[in-house]
Amino acid sequence: MLIVMHHHASQAEIDQVIAAVVALGLQAEPIPGSLRTAIGVLGNQGYVDDSTIRTLSGVRETIHVSKPYKMVSRDFHPEPTIVDVSGVRFGEGEKPVVIAGPCSIESEEQMMAAAELVKAAGAQMLRGGAFKPRTGPYSFQGLGFEGLRYLQQAGQANGLPVVTEVMRIEQLETICRHADMLQVGARNMQNFDLLKEVGKTGHPVLLKRGMSATLEDFLAAAEYIIAEGNNRVVLCERGIRTFEKATRNTLDLSVVPLIREMSHLPIIVDPSHATGKRMLVPIMSRAALVVGAHGVMVEVHPNPATALCDGAQSLSGRGFSELMVEINRLNDFLGGRDC
Numbered sequence: 001m002l003i004v005m006h007h008h009a010s011q012a013e014i015d016q017v018i019a020a021v022v023a024l025g026l027q028a029e030p031i032p033g034s035l036r037t038a039i040g041v042l043g044n045q046g047y048v049d050d051s052t053i054r055t056l057s058g059v060r061e062t063i064h065v066s067k068p069y070k071m072v073s074r075d076f077h078p079e080p081t082i083v084d085v086s087g088v089r090f091g092e093g094e095k096p097v098v099i100a101g102p103c104s105i106e107s108e109e110q111m112m113a114a115a116e117l118v119k120a121a122g123a124q125m126l127r128g129g130a131f132k133p134r135t136g137p138y139s140f141q142g143l144g145f146e147g148l149r150y151l152q153q154a155g156q157a158n159g160l161p162v163v164t165e166v167m168r169i170e171q172l173e174t175i176c177r178h179a180d181m182l183q184v185g186a187r188n189m190q191n192f193d194l195l196k197e198v199g200k201t202g203h204p205v206l207l208k209r210g211m212s213a214t215l216e217d218f219l220a221a222a223e224y225i226i227a228e229g230n231n232r233v234v235l236c237e238r239g240i241r242t243f244e245k246a247t248r249n250t251l252d253l254s255v256v257p258l259i260r261e262m263s264h265l266p267i268i269v270d271p272s273h274a275t276g277k278r279m280l281v282p283i284m285s286r287a288a289l290v291v292g293a294h295g296v297m298v299e300v301h302p303n304p305a306t307a308l309c310d311g312a313q314s315l316s317g318r319g320f321s322e323l324m325v326e327i328n329r330l331n332d333f334l335g336g337r338d339c
């Protein structure tokens with residue numbers, strides 16, 4: 001870290017900053033300049049918490065050289081991480097993974113029908129929410145633990161590993177028994193206690209980007225999981241909040257190549273929650289794969305018109321089959337090449 005002093009900072013202020021750095025167990029190296037003095041901080045293993053230093057008098061700004069996501073970064077771990085979820089592999093050099101299924105698990109029949117049709121079309125994993133983070137308390141909140149059973153049965157009957165969202169720490173143990181992968185949703189991306197406990201399980205995790213999270217926030221959230229010893233993390237871009245109202249969120253596809261450069265973790269895209277519009281899901285799925293996503297997660301419902309949640313962005317079985325044909329054609333064209 002570099003601490004830049006104001007041009008009018010006195011020697012006493014500079015000395016106070018040096019003492020504060022030393023108090024953190026680090027070394028301080030003053031670098032006098034013609035206009036102002038900077039102080040280099042040495043000896044840190046990772047990110048320095050600068051909250052005590054930034055407020056000292058005479059300090060203009062602190063510039064971080066180390067990032068708050070050391071273990072997530074390529075600098076720390078240059079080799080790409082492949083995340084294996086019960087035989088389905090996410091990451092560099094692997095075929096892009098398609099996860100599909102309904103927003104919510106609504107009944108045993110609905111979940112089984114969804115699993116059968118996404119399997120027939122060629123999806124490699126099944127999704128379905130049992131615990132739903134709905135914006136309003138009167139909307140369908142999910143079937144809870146009962147839904148988990150339907151999801152597991154549907155996955156097993158069709159040979160598809162399953163992913164489902166965890167909202168609370170108390171749900172973790174049961175969800176780990178029923179699901180192959182834990183999803184941390186956009187609304188919980190910065191639920192740090194949940195992230196730590198998810199990290200302790202060692203279970204594969206799908207971490208979705210918070211709707212107001214910067215790229216740094218997103219990677220720092222993944223760091224919470226990895227720091228607990230669980231590097232089986234797949235990141236998921238699902239759109240961010242902007243002033244644009246034409247789509248539910250704004251799909252930020254540029255983070256895909258950025259994340260691939262900055263981090264060793266796989267990154268997939270959810271075009272359903274990003275756009276909120278069925279019509280945009282196929283084309284944005286293809287766009288995601290072209291920019292290098294390691295997969296996509298798409299909402300599919302046997303009868304979108306009756307869906308209890310997110311019907312407007314859900315593909316029908318037929319729509320999903322058509323998308324899979326396009327995805328397979330695109331994969332053949334890309335031939336495993338990174339764009």
Ligand code: PEP
Pocket residue numbers: 103129133165184185186187208238270273
């Ligand atoms: C979901 O994938 O079920 C979901 C609720 O998405 P998000 O957390 O991205 O809003």
Ligand code: MN
Pocket residue numbers: 103104273299309310
């Ligand atoms: Mn949904």
